[in-house]
Amino acid sequence: xxxxxxxxxxxxxxxxxxxxxxxAALASKRIVTSYGFWIFLLSDIIMxxxxxxxxAVLMGDxxxxxxxxxxxxxxxxxxxxxxxxxxxxxxxxAGVGARAHRGSLFYGAMTTTLxxxxxxxxxxxxxxxxxxxxxxxxxxxxxxxxxxxxxGCHGLHVSxxxxxxxxxxxxxxxxxxxxxxxxxxxxxxxxxxxxxxIWVALFTVVYLIGARQ
Numbered sequence: 447x448x449x450x451x452x453x454x455x456x457x458x459x460x461x462x463x464x465x466x467x468x469x470a471a472l473a474s475k476r477i478v479t480s481y482g483f484w485i486f487l488l489s490d491i492i493m494x495x496x497x498x499x500x501x502a503v504l505m506g507d508x509x510x511x512x513x514x515x516x517x518x519x520x521x522x523x524x525x526x527x528x529x530x531x532x533x534x535x536x537x538x539x540a541g542v543g544a545r546a547h548r549g550s551l552f553y554g555a556m557t558t559t560l561x562x563x564x565x566x567x568x569x570x571x572x573x574x575x576x577x578x579x580x581x582x583x584x585x586x587x588x589x590x591x592x593x594x595x596x597x598g599c600h601g602l603h604v605s606x607x608x609x610x611x612x613x614x615x616x617x618x619x620x621x622x623x624x625x626x627x628x629x630x631x632x633x634x635x636x637x638x639x640x641x642x643x644i645w646v647a648l649f650t651v652v653y654l655i656g657a658r659q
Contacts, residue, residue, distance in 0.1 A: 504592040541632065567604055
């Protein structure tokens, strides 16, 4: 401590206490933010678990309409899966680039993640449009209502994730690799990887099993 700081401390004895309170408040805010994010993530997983349960109950209620065997194109679904799994890898690279303060790795990996996520949404939108055009829309049967709700909800989460990705790129560009931004980047990475895990379950339960019904 310099003589000036010591003198300032003697003149204003409450200053160290104020700084201590500020540091404690900042630490508390970080804990609350992290805790809140984990609650959000767990609540999302619970919601998808309920949707999976509803689909499992209703998957046989086709009301005389088309079944999964007749509707699902596994080649298209395999492309969707490849896009999403590769995007999880590039999202991890983006996190490494952010922590290392390497702009080329961060922006390159985030851009690739964005393109793969957009490709996934494009394939899924084409699948939905084809099914609806053939008369297999969400109102055709309970099976299709459950299918569109479950898969569409995942697609909506991917869309939100892409908006979050663009926001993170803008924040890093404007403010640099600040600690709070790196923490948000970590939260984004966890969210994106959770979507990949949910999609693996979707691919197995909805498409692989559904194609055999």
